[in-house]
Amino acid sequence: MAAGIGRLVTSGTFSLDGGTWDVDNNVWIVGDDREAVVIDAAHDADAIVAALGGRTLRAIICTHAHNDHIDAAPALADRTGSPILLHPDDLPLWKQTHSERLPDAELVDGQILTVAGVDLTVLHTPGHAPGAICLYAPALDALFSGDTLFAGGPxxxxxxxxxxxxxxxxxxxxxxxxxxxxxxxxxxxxxxTIGAEAPHLKEWIDRGF
Structure with missing residues (x-):
């Protein structure tokens, strides 16, 4: 099987600054029938393991360290033996959720991670969080944006x-x-798509989105 993209939606809560909200998160799985990476291990390690279907998990990549994107990361790492990767600027946020367990390796701008023959380029995109990153996979015409860019705005x-x-x-x-x-x-x-969002940049600025 050629490399592709899988999507799993998990549900839980997001907590910050004294508030808690119910959220649904996208967990993205990139790989082939032998190996994969998980982008944002949210809420449910068991569901993510099931979605992997026995494939070797090469890495758990965190787009940022808000709790709803990382709460299942240590459990998934323990189950699979895979490393957790995070940009170091988000360590203060990470420690709010996992004070006893640090990520295994750092992500840096321009770094290339490869799985199933597909290159994922790390783009450091601070703003939503200091260490927020996106992953660009040109071979898949895909950007994994975390919470940096949504349909409709930042x-x-x-x-x-x-x-x-x-x-x-x-x-x-x-x-x-x-x-x-x-x-x-x-x-x-x-x-x-990038093309759908690009025309709205001035609107976002004017609205203070």
């Missing part, structure tokens, strides 16, 4: 560790430079 920047101007700079400088046909696989909700 991720939220109204809570601790976030900044609106920074997320706009990240999107404008790193994401809108990608081909318009690139499919954006988001951390929550439905997919979009």
């Amino acid at each position: 991720g939220a920047t109204g809570r601790s560790y976030s900044h609106f101007g920074t997320i706009i700079e990240s999107i404008q400088g790193k994401l809108l430079a990608l081909p318009g046909e690139t499919v954006v696989h988001t951390g929550h909700g439905e997919t979009t």
